[in-house]
Amino acid sequence: MAAVNAPAAAELLSRPVTDEDESKRRLAYLLSRSLAAEGIGDELIDALNEVLDRPPLAPTCRKRDDLLARLGLPLPERRLGRPVPLSAGDAARIADLFRRTTRQLLQVVPHRVSVYPTEELRFLLALRDERPAAAEALSYLRRYALAILAVLDLMGDDE
Template sequence: MGTLLFGLRHFLASEAIDDQLWDDLEAVLGEFAPAAPHETADFTMRLRPAITGLVEIVQYDVRPYPVRQMRRLIFLSAEHPPPDGVRGHLNRFAMAILAVLDLLGDAA
């Protein structure tokens, strides 16, 4: 039963945490991060769907449940900043995703 549970958790993690998510996080936080406002909006829209998968995975894999980190992640995913605050919001959002991925450890 433990092996089956491990396999299911690994499958859930691989569905939510794919190469595209890592590429997007690198593009947002990396050395060559986008400067144009339309690019930041595109990245925000691409990162939002990952939240559902992360919420699913964290509830099974992280003990104790990281209420503060998950609350911040969910809040940031629902926020719609004004045009002059999009870049800062995207950085905070990406950092919140990374914080949750760090909690997952090897599952991520």
Template sequence: MVAVEVATAPSRRQVAERDVAKRRLAHLLSRSLAYEGIPDDLIVTLEEVLSDRPGPAAPSRKFDGLLARIGLPTPRRRPPGVAPLSLEDSARIADRFRRATHQLVQIAPHRVALYPIEDLRLLLALRNQRPAPDVALSYLRRYALAIVALLDLMGDDEE
């Protein structure tokens, strides 16, 4: 029985050394991914989508000026419309968010304490959607908010 243990011992050490090297490499790669920063163009794209996009200005009424001079309140108006995105802008932003989703799926698990299952599931679901052009802005805003929520979970890069 001793001879069997001696005969198998060298192969165990070789496998163990390989496993240690693989574990070390996996650890270093995960740290590399975890410290990879979020590109500035993603932040700019998020701000572009989440900012107010004023639509056409509502025509001013002369009657409102008269009411203001008298001291009476002006009648309520509907909030201004939101300018629609062009097809090119919508496609560009959606492509940027899809690339960011790929990166975030790789990075986020290494940057959070608890694995963000629901947040990543939502990102992947949004990545796979192809909305109609008339609802592209609301889709992109939902996508941007999902990305912001995951970035918030990940915390600040400054540690």
């Protein structure tokens, strides 16, 4: 690292900013914005909604239900229906989309945040490398979707 003495620093700071410097700054800013816009498309939004809008499993308590049935009491009404299971093809398609989105976010995030979100990106990378069993696919995709949303929230809005 080179040391700069006071007269040299004063001379550097007194130089006017040229139009070329300003153009480079503006171009870098606009490129970072356009990268973010390319990474967040309708396909990703639809996949996030598809995963997060599925109703959770209805809580069941088999022992309680058996006890109520033996006593002749009615079983509690379950408002939440059993969700339509996520097919293996849909789970693979969504997981692949989330992995591609992770790759894009890793390139875009440094240009969009003032403080690098180390923990959020570490969690995103851990989810990218995870390969869940078929029975765990929906919960895995929900965690992945929430991690992506957390990073998108940190990046802020284009407007």
